[in-house]
Amino acid sequence: MTLTEAACDVLQTADPDEKVRRTYEYAKHWDEGQITEIGNHLPPDTPARPVRPQLLSPKSMPRRRLGSEAGRIALIHAIAHIELNAIDLAWDIIARFTHEDLPKAFFDDWVKVAYDEAVHFELLNDRLKDFDSHYGEHPAHNGLWDAAFETRHDLMARCALVPMLLEPRGLDTTPATVVKLRRMGDDKTADIMERIGHEEIAHVAAGTRYFNLLAEQRQLDPITTYHTLVRKHYKGNLKAPFNEEARSQAGLSTYYYKPLSNESQT
Numbered sequence: 001m002t003l004t005e006a007a008c009d010v011l012q013t014a015d016p017d018e019k020v021r022r023t024y025e026y027a028k029h030w031d032e033g034q035i036t037e038i039g040n041h042l043p044p045d046t047p048a049r050p051v052r053p054q055l056l057s058p059k060s061m062p063r064r065r066l067g068s069e070a071g072r073i074a075l076i077h078a079i080a081h082i083e084l085n086a087i088d089l090a091w092d093i094i095a096r097f098t099h100e101d102l103p104k105a106f107f108d109d110w111v112k113v114a115y116d117e118a119v120h121f122e123l124l125n126d127r128l129k130d131f132d133s134h135y136g137e138h139p140a141h142n143g144l145w146d147a148a149f150e151t152r153h154d155l156m157a158r159c160a161l162v163p164m165l166l167e168p169r170g171l172d173t174t175p176a177t178v179v180k181l182r183r184m185g186d187d188k189t190a191d192i193m194e195r196i197g198h199e200e201i202a203h204v205a206a207g208t209r210y211f212n213l214l215a216e217q218r219q220l221d222p223i224t225t226y227h228t229l230v231r232k233h234y235k236g237n238l239k240a241p242f243n244e245e246a247r248s249q250a251g252l253s254t255y256y257y258k259p260l261s262n263e264s265q266t
């Protein structure tokens, strides 16, 4: 089996628990050298999804308030859904851009990302079970694959939109969520969120690193190219305030995102 075959297999697996299990298995096979070839299996345009959760447009998503237990369950469910998509995003980036001139480290990094996202999904789904809920019980956002689909033709655009724009958003919002959860006495969920927030920094860093590598290969200025690609593929401005510390740890300097923020519109 090649790495891109493994990636496509995960993408075509609809059942979340099985998606997680196969991600662990293939990541182990890659790390231990049972999978060595990248191959050239092309991923599907959209990954397989379970029958539940019901997927709704962002506008029809019920509002969630963190104050009640129901609100907390809805929040955990929403983040679990993001993590499930993130598993597929990692495998998709592995299989979709093999025509680029990429070092082996690229594949090592995204296999690790896929593994992390599977852990994140599992932690959150297990937490839902503590509340007698489970992933699939609530409706979820149908727009999470849009940025992936929109950028399926270009790895630079993919890095710009997903690990350098959507994932850093999680870095911005997580600390406040952790504080709220602790204030409510839910240290268990807070600990999970804190771990996720910390581990996402490496994902943003990987996206930024390969974006910059491609800019160098194509002899483009990374900052202006980032602005061009985000404006082309993303509607709207980036929402301040930013977690500048976490972003800069990931190599994402303010020059990338500040000019695109709602606060820069004077």
Ligand SMILES: [Fe+2]
Binding pocket: 083, 086, 116, 117, 120, 196, 200
């Ligand atoms: Fe994650």
Ligand SMILES: [Fe+2]
Binding pocket: 086, 113, 117, 167, 200, 203
């Ligand atoms: Fe991530």
